Amino acid sequence: MLIESISHAGFAMTILDSLFKTPTVDELAHITMRWLHFVAGITWIGLLYFFNLVNVPLQKKLDADTKKKVNPELLLPALWYFRWGAVVTVLAGLGYFTMYTVKGDVSIANTSGANVSGRILLIVWFFIPIVTFLIEFLIIKKVPALIKDGRVFAIVMLILIVAMSIGILKWLDTSLIVNGQHYASNKTLSIGVGGAMGIIMMLNVWGLIWTANKRIIGALTGGPPAAPELARQAFIASRTNAWLSLPLLLLMAAAHGDWPIFGGK
Numbered sequence: 001m002l003i004e005s006i007s008h009a010g011f012a013m014t015i016l017d018s019l020f021k022t023p024t025v026d027e028l029a030h031i032t033m034r035w036l037h038f039v040a041g042i043t044w045i046g047l048l049y050f051f052n053l054v055n056v057p058l059q060k061k062l063d064a065d066t067k068k069k070v071n072p073e074l075l076l077p078a079l080w081y082f083r084w085g086a087v088v089t090v091l092a093g094l095g096y097f098t099m100y101t102v103k104g105d106v107s108i109a110n111t112s113g114a115n116v117s118g119r120i121l122l123i124v125w126f127f128i129p130i131v132t133f134l135i136e137f138l139i140i141k142k143v144p145a146l147i148k149d150g151r152v153f154a155i156v157m158l159i160l161i162v163a164m165s166i167g168i169l170k171w172l173d174t175s176l177i178v179n180g181q182h183y184a185s186n187k188t189l190s191i192g193v194g195g196a197m198g199i200i201m202m203l204n205v206w207g208l209i210w211t212a213n214k215r216i217i218g219a220l221t222g223g224p225p226a227a228p229e230l231a232r233q234a235f236i237a238s239r240t241n242a243w244l245s246l247p248l249l250l251l252m253a254a255a256h257g258d259w260p261i262f263g264g265k
Helices: 002-019 025-061 064-111 118-142 150-175 186-220 229-255
Strands: none
Touching (some): 025 229, 118 186
């Protein structure tokens, strides 16, 4: 029986050997970064939907005393995973985009006679969503009339996002044109726009949602009273992130061939 078991085990290992490919160092780094991006992204976006679809309606039903008991225990841990999930998602995504997406397009363009600096291309790309966020931040903080009605602010934000997306597409595409040939792939363009939305969403988390909620929850636990406008600002930023996540996820899926939006390359 022992000999027969060993024989079966050897046969099974032979089958697995033919099916399983041991990754190279580069493949392992590649898939690890992508896996981290997925896991952190699921954590972040899952909590974003929890806050918007479950927590916001729940908070309207809770009285002040219940909020003092429930919210610090519920929201502080959730917000910890929420904000650090955002950081890991963006950092892993930036690493993937830099090393495995843009680098390939830049190499092909340079092989064809261009002199493209991948570093400059990425630095300019990175600052476009930062500038977009700063405009959004100033509107939310300094122009309260525009956030009284969420629909009005949604239109303002939509205009900003469309302008940002056009700017990114033009920058990436024109930077990778050689002798009339476009070397910016669908993957670079899709992740370029979707990743920029992700950067804005992360900045919303740290610059608006967390800073406001930290003060609001602090007030519930005996700290100084939070400014009344903070709750509205955090709500608007969170709702903005919720709807931004939809085109972001579409673009990330399209980057991997489900729908090659930008030229099919």
